[in-house]
Amino acid sequence: MSNLNYKYYFFLSAFLVVLLFMLDVLIGSVAIPWNVTMDVFTCRPVENVTWKTILIDFRLPKAITALFAGVALSVSGLQMQTLFRNPLAGPYVLGVTSGASLGVALVLLVSSYSGYALLSGITGSIGVVGAAFAGGMLVLLLILWVSTKIQNNTTILILGLMFGQFTNAIVGVLQYFSNAQDLKGFIIWSMGSFGNVVWDEVAVLVPIVTIALIIAFVLSKQLNVLLLGESYAKSMGVNVAASRLKIIVSTGLLAASVTAFCGPIAFLGLAIPHLVRSAFNTADHRILTPATALWGAMFALLCDIVAQLPGTDETLPINAVTSIIGAPVVIWIIIKNRKY
Amino acid sequence: MDNNKKQEILVESPEKNLELTNLSIGYATGRKNVTVLSSVNASLYKGELVSMLGPNGAGKSTLIKTITGILPPLFGDIKISGRSLNSISAKDLAAKISIVLTDRVEADMLTAETLVSFGRYSYVGWTGRLNQEDYKVIEEAIEITGIQKLRKNFVSRLSDGEKQKVMIARAVAQQTPIMILDEPTAFLDLPNKIMIMRLLKRLARDFSKTILISTHDLELALQTVDKAWLISADKRFFEGTLQELAVNGSIQKAFPQVEFDQNSGKFIFSV
Numbered sequence: 001m002s003n004l005n006y007k008y009y010f011f012l013s014a015f016l017v018v019l020l021f022m023l024d025v026l027i028g029s030v031a032i033p034w035n036v037t038m039d040v041f042t043c044r045p046v047e048n049v050t051w052k053t054i055l056i057d058f059r060l061p062k063a064i065t066a067l068f069a070g071v072a073l074s075v076s077g078l079q080m081q082t083l084f085r086n087p088l089a090g091p092y093v094l095g096v097t098s099g100a101s102l103g104v105a106l107v108l109l110v111s112s113y114s115g116y117a118l119l120s121g122i123t124g125s126i127g128v129v130g131a132a133f134a135g136g137m138l139v140l141l142l143i144l145w146v147s148t149k150i151q152n153n154t155t156i157l158i159l160g161l162m163f164g165q166f167t168n169a170i171v172g173v174l175q176y177f178s179n180a181q182d183l184k185g186f187i188i189w190s191m192g193s194f195g196n197v198v199w200d201e202v203a204v205l206v207p208i209v210t211i212a213l214i215i216a217f218v219l220s221k222q223l224n225v226l227l228l229g230e231s232y233a234k235s236m237g238v239n240v241a242a243s244r245l246k247i248i249v250s251t252g253l254l255a256a257s258v259t260a261f262c263g264p265i266a267f268l269g270l271a272i273p274h275l276v277r278s279a280f281n282t283a284d285h286r287i288l289t290p291a292t293a294l295w296g297a298m299f300a301l302l303c304d305i306v307a308q309l310p311g312t313d314e315t316l317p318i319n320a321v322t323s324i325i326g327a328p329v330v331i332w333i334i335i336k337n338r339k340y
Numbered sequence: 341m342d343n344n345k346k347q348e349i350l351v352e353s354p355e356k357n358l359e360l361t362n363l364s365i366g367y368a369t370g371r372k373n374v375t376v377l378s379s380v381n382a383s384l385y386k387g388e389l390v391s392m393l394g395p396n397g398a399g400k401s402t403l404i405k406t407i408t409g410i411l412p413p414l415f416g417d418i419k420i421s422g423r424s425l426n427s428i429s430a431k432d433l434a435a436k437i438s439i440v441l442t443d444r445v446e447a448d449m450l451t452a453e454t455l456v457s458f459g460r461y462s463y464v465g466w467t468g469r470l471n472q473e474d475y476k477v478i479e480e481a482i483e484i485t486g487i488q489k490l491r492k493n494f495v496s497r498l499s500d501g502e503k504q505k506v507m508i509a510r511a512v513a514q515q516t517p518i519m520i521l522d523e524p525t526a527f528l529d530l531p532n533k534i535m536i537m538r539l540l541k542r543l544a545r546d547f548s549k550t551i552l553i554s555t556h557d558l559e560l561a562l563q564t565v566d567k568a569w570l571i572s573a574d575k576r577f578f579e580g581t582l583q584e585l586a587v588n589g590s591i592q593k594a595f596p597q598v599e600f601d602q603n604s605g606k607f608i609f610s611v
Contacts, residue, residue, distance in 0.1 A: 087448060221468035225461050227447040235408060236514065237434030237462035274448075283450035286468050 006287060009280060013294040017067070020301035024063040027305055029313040030054055058195070061202045063301065066194040069258045070268060070300025071293045072209045075216050076254035077269030078276075078292045082223045082285070083247050084147065086157055087333055090270030091255035093157065094143055095164035096136045100259035101190060102167040103135025104128055105174040108182045129204060129260040136256030139163050140248055192263035192319040194304050205261050212253035213293065219246055220285040227283060266319050267326020268303075272296045274333050299325070356422070357517050357550040358384040358407070363416035365399065365406045373414055376402045380416070382569055382579040384518065384552060389544040391561040392554040394571030394594060400554040403571075404522050407552075408439055421517065434462035438511035440521040445507070446496055452506045453491040456481055459513030481512035484547070485539060501532030508539065512547075519543070521553045525560065533557060537564045558595055562607050570594050 026037055032051045039046050040055045077090040084094075091097050107127055142163060147156050175183055188196075197205065222243040225233045230240045258265065276292045277283065303321040364378040376399040384390055392400050405411040407418060409425060418425040420436045428436065438459070445455070459481065460474045470478070482491055485505050490498060495506060504524060511519050524540070525533040541564055544551045552569075555561050561568070568585055570578040572594040578585060585591045586600040586607070599608045 085447070218466065221461070221464070221466060224468065225458050227450060228445050228455070228458065229441075229443045231410060231441055231443060232439070232445075234410060234430070235434065235437065235439045236458065237431040239430060277449040281449060282454070283447050284454055 006280070010291065010294070013291065013298060017294055017297045017301070020298060020305065021063055021067060024066060024301050024305050025055065025059045027308050027310050028054070028059055029308065029315060057199070061197055061199055062195045062304070064202055065197040065205065065262060066300045066304040067297045068206055068209045069194060069262050069265060070272075070296040070298070071213065072254040072258045072296070073265055073269040073300075074272035074276075074292045074296025075213060075289060076251045077271075078273040078285075078288060079216060079219070079223065079247050079251040079254075080269075081273055082226055083244065083251070084156060085227070085229065087274065088157055088270065088330070089160075090267075091136075091251070091259070092264065092266050093164075093270060094160035095139045095162075095167065096252065096255045097259050097264040098164035098167040098171075099139030100132035100136040100256050101171050101264060102174075103131035103133070103138075104189060104260065105171040105178075105186060106135075107131040108186050109174045109178050111182060129208075129257060132260030133252070133256040135167070136259060137248075137252045139167065140252050144244070144248055189263045191317040192265045192322075194262055194300070194318060195315075197261050201261055205257060208253055208257045212250045212257075215246060215250040216254070217289055219243065219250065220289050223247070223285040223289075224283075262318070264319070265300075265322055267322045267330070268296060268300060271326040271329035272299055274329060355385045356383055357386055357420070358382075358552075359417075359419040359422075360407075361417040361419070363406070363418060364414040365402050365411070366414050367402065367411060375414060377571065377575055377577060378415070380577045382577070384550045386517070386550055387544055387548045388567055389541055389551045389565050390553070390567045390569060391565040392552060392569040392571070393558060393561060393591075394554075395573050396556075398571040398573065398575065400571060401522060403569075404439075404520055404552075404554060408437055408520055409433055431462050434514065434516075436516055437518045437520060438514040438516040440504070440507045440511050440519070440524055442523050442526060445503070448494075448496065450495045451491070452487060452493055452495055452498065452509075453478070453482070455495055455506055456487075456491075456509045456513050459510040459515075462514070477515060478513050481509045484512055484543070485509040499532075500527050501529070501535065504528065504532070504536055505539070508536075508543075512543070517548075518550045518552070521551070523555060524553055525555055525557050533560055537561075540564075558598065559607075559609060562598075 026034055030051075032055065036046060036048065036051055037055060040052050046052045073091060080089040080091065080094060081087060083089075143156060143160050146159055150156060175186065178186070222233070222238055225236050225238055226243065233243070234240050255269065272295050273288070273292050276288060276295050280287055280291050282288065303318060303325065307316045307318050307321045309316060360380050360382045363380040364375055365380065366373055366375040366377070368374070380403070392403065394400050402411065406413050420428060420433070425433075457470060457474070457478050460470060460477065464470060464474060482488055485508050487502070487505050487509055490502055490506065495503060498506065508521075508524070521540070525536050528536065537560055540551050540553065543549045562582060565582070567579070567581050570585055570590050572578070572590070578590040580590070582591075591598055591607070592600065597609060601608050
């Protein structure tokens with residue numbers, strides 16, 4: 001594909017992101033006329049205060065969260081697939097999400113017993129994000145440590161799944177010991193949602209994702225060479241240990257922060273990089289990283305719109321939608337990579 | 341200071357690209373060092389194609405890993421263009437030695453051309469943007485290795501022989517005086533083995549590269565290379581031209597199935 005074609009693709013993707021973002025704000029369980037929506041966003045006086053609140057305090061933060069979550073999870077998945085040189089790597093499959101769940105479950109247990117409501121408000125946010133991040137990073141570091149001992153990528157992947165199962169088991173035990181109120185909070189968190197995020201939390205999520213994303217963009221050159229494996233990378237002058245650490249920090253920040261605020265979101269991180277590679281026909285991260293970011297935003301917004309079930313006043317858990325779209329992509333990857 | 345400089349100049353020979361002095365190689369397991377090979381003394385010169393021969397487990401891979409800086413040496417000295425290996429930064433080393441390994445590259449949607457361009461990694465800035473000079477070098481590497489028709493193909497779809505040529509092109513694009521290849525002809529059929537050996541021979545002769553390969557293909561190596569490093573089953577290291585190694589009986593000792601015919605000057609394989 002030529003540079004001109006890339007530019008055309010990027011322009012089209014960016015346009016779709018903007019379009020889907022506006023649609024995501026427009027569509028919801030409460031029907032709000034689009035001219036009222038326009039009035040709200042152009043700061044003109046609006047008679048219906050409820051509509052204004054819905055738009056400004058619910059739909060807008062939700063759409064921003066969906067956008068950033070999509071970007072973060074997809075770029076995180078891309079980095080992991082390159083680092084582990086495994087097409088099936090991603091935040092969900094490698095157990096990073098489970099680790100984050102473990103962290104949140106621990107916070108839940110502590111809050112159950114100490115009487116502090118840690119799962120709400122800005123202090124809660126930082127507590128939950130911290131716990132989810134610590135849990136996610138712990139699993140990622142474990143995987144990384146194992147990967148230095150075991151070179152076989154399939155083994156690492158299976159170990160990731162096992163770490164995930166293990167942390168899920170501990171989460172189960174913790175759930176057993178916590179009270180009904182907090183348990184309900186945790187279960188709702190674990191079903192995944194872009195809608196439970198308030199402005200204060202957006203103000204935490206957006207800077208974290210932005211910083212991690214900048215690291216990811218800067219690492220594009222290293223990621224390219226790491227496609228050939230660590231020995232080749234080293235022979236071309238890459239400081240492999242430092243690069244690996246930066247990638248892990250970036251991918252961990254992206255996956256863990258989104259999981260903390262939105263709950264575990266399935267398949268986006270795994271599926272989007274593959275769709276982008278196929279659509280852009282390249283393995284060059286200087287193109288893949290920004291393209292994956294755009295497509296991640298696009299698909300997360302699309303899933304959020306679908307989850308609203310436009311025309312009805314019901315909403316689906318976001319995980320149900322991402323899985324319905326993501327699972328076929330994974331099947332397609334497996335069939336495509338089959339060796340004859 | 342001045343004395344040191346003089347010494348550097350004396351040690352540095354324009355022809356000698358690699359020098360191993362009293363080198364011991366091996367690896368650490370726990371607190372113990374396992375020595376694989378010791379007292380290795382050898383040199384590689386500009387324009388030489390040298391084959392490292394030896395039975396499985398003799399330490400060929402360990403020696404390659406040590407020379408390329410992946411494993412630290414247990415004892416002794418490695419000099420690259422007159423400079424001690426441990427004083428060379430990773431970036432500078434990338435301008436001295438390029439490698440082709442047996443590791444399989446299976447990245448999805450990676451074109452041959454893009455893979456070759458990765459050879460320019462240490463020359464470009466952090467954005468990875470290639471300039472005119474880089475494109476020229478990549479173009480030359482593609483031409484020299486004869487992969488013009490493969491350039492837009494995905495590496496994952498190439499045959500083993502084609503893949504090997506692309507990996508060699510990447511090493512050429514890295515523009516290093518020394519190229520080291522681990523088993524470049526393994527897993528290839530005979531026509532491809534011959535094609536790769538001819539390509540390497542041409543790179544050494546026409547482009548003044550120092551090329552070291554490890555190989556099991558004794559017959560092919562004996563017909564192609566100028567010089568050999570020989571590791572015998574009893575872990576002894578020999579260096580010399582094929583003639584020298586044949587006359588002093590080292591080759592026959594390491595490979596009992598080979599005989600050297602003094603009259604024709606050729607190696608005979610007893611079946």
